[in-house]
Amino acid sequence: MPTADAETTAVTTKKPLYEASTQFKHWRYSPESLADVRSKLNEAAVAVIRQTFEAYEPGSSANVLFLNAGEEHLLVTFYVTRITQLCGHFRFPEEVEATAATYLKRFYLKNTVMDWHPKNVMWDIQFQERLTALFLATKTTNNPISLEAYTHNIPNTNPSDVLDLEFLVAQSLGFEFSVWHAHRALWGIWLDIQALDGVPTDFAKTQTSLYDTALNYVRASRLTDAEFIYTPSQIALAAFSLAAPEIAQQWLKSKQAVSESNPSSPTQIPPGILGSLEFIKGLIVNAGQPPETEAVREVDRRLRLCKNPEKVVGSKAYLARKAEQEKKAEEKRNRKAMEVEKAAAEGVDPFGDELERPKISLVDYDDDDDDD
Amino acid sequence: MDAVERENADRQKRWAKEQKVGEGTYAVVYRGREVATGRRIAIKKIKVGQFKDGLDMSAIREVKYLRELKHQNVIELLDVFSSKTNLNLVLEFLDSDLEMIIKDRSLVFLPADIKSWMAMTFRGLEFCHRNHILHRDLKPNNLLIASDGQLKLADFGLARDFADPGHKMTCQVITRWYRPPELLLNSRYYGSNVDIWSVGCIFAELMLRTPYLAGDSDINQLDTIFRALGTPTEQEWPGHTKLPNWHQPSTTYPKTPLRDLFTAASADTLSLLGKCLVYEPRKRISALEALNHPYFFAIPYPTHPSKLPRCAAQLASRAAEEAEGGDIDKMSTGPGVKAAEPNNRKRKLTSPEEFRVRSIARKLDFTKQANSP
Numbered sequence: 112m113p114t115a116d117a118e119t120t121a122v123t124t125k126k127p128l129y130e131a132s133t134q135f136k137h138w139r140y141s142p143e144s145l146a147d148v149r150s151k152l153n154e155a156a157v158a159v160i161r162q163t164f165e166a167y168e169p170g171s172s173a174n175v176l177f178l179n180a181g182e183e184h185l186l187v188t189f190y191v192t193r194i195t196q197l198c199g200h201f202r203f204p205e206e207v208e209a210t211a212a213t214y215l216k217r218f219y220l221k222n223t224v225m226d227w228h229p230k231n232v233m234w235d236i237q238f239q240e241r242l243t244a245l246f247l248a249t250k251t252t253n254n255p256i257s258l259e260a261y262t263h264n265i266p267n268t269n270p271s272d273v274l275d276l277e278f279l280v281a282q283s284l285g286f287e288f289s290v291w292h293a294h295r296a297l298w299g300i301w302l303d304i305q306a307l308d309g310v311p312t313d314f315a316k317t318q319t320s321l322y323d324t325a326l327n328y329v330r331a332s333r334l335t336d337a338e339f340i341y342t343p344s345q346i347a348l349a350a351f352s353l354a355a356p357e358i359a360q361q362w363l364k365s366k367q368a369v370s371e372s373n374p375s376s377p378t379q380i381p382p383g384i385l386g387s388l389e390f391i392k393g394l395i396v397n398a399g400q401p402p403e404t405e406a407v408r409e410v411d412r413r414l415r416l417c418k419n420p421e422k423v424v425g426s427k428a429y430l431a432r433k434a435e436q437e438k439k440a441e442e443k444r445n446r447k448a449m450e451v452e453k454a455a456a457e458g459v460d461p462f463g464d465e466l467e468r469p470k471i472s473l474v475d476y477d478d479d480d481d482d483d
Numbered sequence: 484m485d486a487v488e489r490e491n492a493d494r495q496k497r498w499a500k501e502q503k504v505g506e507g508t509y510a511v512v513y514r515g516r517e518v519a520t521g522r523r524i525a526i527k528k529i530k531v532g533q534f535k536d537g538l539d540m541s542a543i544r545e546v547k548y549l550r551e552l553k554h555q556n557v558i559e560l561l562d563v564f565s566s567k568t569n570l571n572l573v574l575e576f577l578d579s580d581l582e583m584i585i586k587d588r589s590l591v592f593l594p595a596d597i598k599s600w601m602a603m604t605f606r607g608l609e610f611c612h613r614n615h616i617l618h619r620d621l622k623p624n625n626l627l628i629a630s631d632g633q634l635k636l637a638d639f640g641l642a643r644d645f646a647d648p649g650h651k652m653t654c655q656v657i658t659r660w661y662r663p664p665e666l667l668l669n670s671r672y673y674g675s676n677v678d679i680w681s682v683g684c685i686f687a688e689l690m691l692r693t694p695y696l697a698g699d700s701d702i703n704q705l706d707t708i709f710r711a712l713g714t715p716t717e718q719e720w721p722g723h724t725k726l727p728n729w730h731q732p733s734t735t736y737p738k739t740p741l742r743d744l745f746t747a748a749s750a751d752t753l754s755l756l757g758k759c760l761v762y763e764p765r766k767r768i769s770a771l772e773a774l775n776h777p778y779f780f781a782i783p784y785p786t787h788p789s790k791l792p793r794c795a796a797q798l799a800s801r802a803a804e805e806a807e808g809g810d811i812d813k814m815s816t817g818p819g820v821k822a823a824e825p826n827n828r829k830r831k832l833t834s835p836e837e838f839r840v841r842s843i844a845r846k847l848d849f850t851k852q853a854n855s856p
Binding site for chain 2: 128131132133155221222226246247250251253255257258259270273274277278279281282283286287288289
């Protein structure tokens with residue numbers, strides 16, 4: 112029988128919960144691998160779109176100036192700032208905004224801006240994928256709002272604009288909806304600090320501006336790649352350190368003391384934390400702001416000329432693709448009808464077959480399943 | 484086709500649907516196989532097209548939490564893919580659930596068996612709570628049983644993260660008979676202890692073989708609880724009369740010791756049961772504390788999962804599975820022996836001592852098998 116002590120040790124030596132998360136397992140990159148993912152995605156997208164251009168109008172791609180990975184990234188960063196605006200409009204909680212921002216950033220690690228872009232030509236109008244990412248985030252964070260109320264509050268939007276992309280967004284996220292956020296970690300640090308030795312009891316009341324400043328740095332970090340490279344708690348500590356370096360240092364020391372007295376404690380500070388902190392601080396300060404409007408405008412202008420013609424409603428390529436899909440669906444319907452006829456001709460009893468007969472089902476439960 | 488859609492299509496091809504095994508209001512469940520390995524799986528196909536708000540909350544909750552939770556006592560979500568207007572969850576295949584086993588009158592439960600199911604339930608629940616997830620719908624038919632006897636928490640359609648202090652949650656959760664008194668009184672602030680009450684009810688049901696607190700309406704449920712456990716006093720549950728739905732009951736029931744109803748239970752058993760069914764939610768035992776309760780360290784030790792009683796339907800399904808798999812050796816004795824097959828299998832899984840103790844159950848089981856069509 113295990114003793115109480117053995118039991119406690121068993122609990123404390125378990126790996127941190129964060130390391131079991133899909134965020135830790137599937138959405139962590141080095142700065143280099145992140146750049147690599149983006150440039151490969153961009154190259155592949157350009158190749159495909161160029162081909163599409165050529166297929167419908169030979170020679171038409173020669174003069175198209177496609178976006179590069181950096182330009183795509185600039186637009187995505189811009190979209191994230193627009194999420195903030197939308198959330199302000201709805202007064203959604205921080206959790207919804209942070210989650211939607213993460214969804215959008217993850218979405219564009221799997222999809223190119225040149226594929227999924229404005230349903231409308233005006234550059235300032237709402238973008239579909241952003242609407243969908245935000246709507247999905249309201250649901251996954253347990254703050255659901257009816258689609259009607261949602262689209263009602265956004266000019267020029269239909270429910271279908273949001274729902275049409277819901278599966279694509281969910282697929283792009285790998286159906287991994289759970290996100291660990293830096294603002295939660297920041298709250299934890301803030302609570303911890305109030306319990307530190309020598310901190311006055313009215314600290315939380317008198318120093319709220321410290322917390323608010325730190326929270327703003329966390330918000331700024333959402334415009335950077337920090338969440339793909341560092342853990343939420345590292346980002347939170349960096350943000351707090353920007354707001355109040357000495358207190359952050361004191362907090363870190365208190366954690367160090369805990370981990371030294373109990374080496375197996377999960378709060379053990381990994382070596383190199385200080386270097387990481389400096390790197391994140393640099394990211395937040397240098398990259399944590401909305402892109403220049405002029406730069407965005409310029410990239411967006413070019414985007415309108417180079418986006419995938421198959422996705423532009425009404426274009427030649429779009430119509431051709433639709434026709435192709437329609438043809439396939441028609442063929443499938445015919446095939447199904449033939450099967451049913453054949454089954455009927457063989458005299459299949461609609462109430463079921465004899466046991467040994469090969470199974471031919473009159474009702475196809477998978478009717479809507481076999482995509483081809 | 485775009486890269487993401489192609490990946491989705493590739494995922495879909497990894498799983499083969501075979502037979503429809505159930506249909507609910509929003510989902511159809513199929514039995515199937517992993518194409519590459521032949522491993523049995525279940526596919527829960529959720530019709531999304533019918534919802535005007537797109538992917539519905541219970542599907543989202545189930546996917547969100549099962550994607551993160553990997554534990555021996557939590558059902559495993561193997562994959563997710565979409566097909567046109569449907570969301571498909573690929574889950575590990577589980578033969579039966581605890582409700583089927585409780586209802587199978589041919590089975591006799593030993594105290595060690597109940598201890599084993601309780602240990603597995605608490606382990607799965609402790610893992611959920613450690614990950615800050617409330618299940619909010621624990622009941623015997625959401626505790627599924629794998630072919631190796633392992634119990635797994637399933638159906639995370641009502642699950643959610645722990646709320647921040649002061650953040651309201653809905654009290655319309657947990658199936659009535661397993662719903663704790665604070666939710667019946669419409670408390671909107673609660674925690675992991677709501678799940679513990681449910682586990683207490685399941686614990687009692689395993690001993691009684693019938694639902695312990697079976698109210699016939701939400702109003703009657705509270706009365707049923709008070710009748711069984713005594714009307715709470717302000718002392719044992721401070722502040723409960725201030726909860727939104729509180730009405731001064733016309734009758735005040737006295738406390739009757741659990742021992743009066745659970746006559747054969749050991750002192751440890753009743754101690755743990757009592758700690759799960761404490762009125763004051765904050766004084767209810769936690770899943771982690773429960774796992775360290777003396778009950779789990781006292782004799783009899785929990786039955787090994789592979790030796791737990793299993794119901795006829797499960798055994799029949801396993802036998803069919805083996806027949807299908809072309810296990811010629813087992814079939815060679817001819818069709819006449821077929822009906823007894825499940826029982827033969829069971830004996831192999833059971834130690835000789837247990838076989839003696841279980842002989843009654845086996846006999847009844849045998850009759851049932853022989854008579855079944």
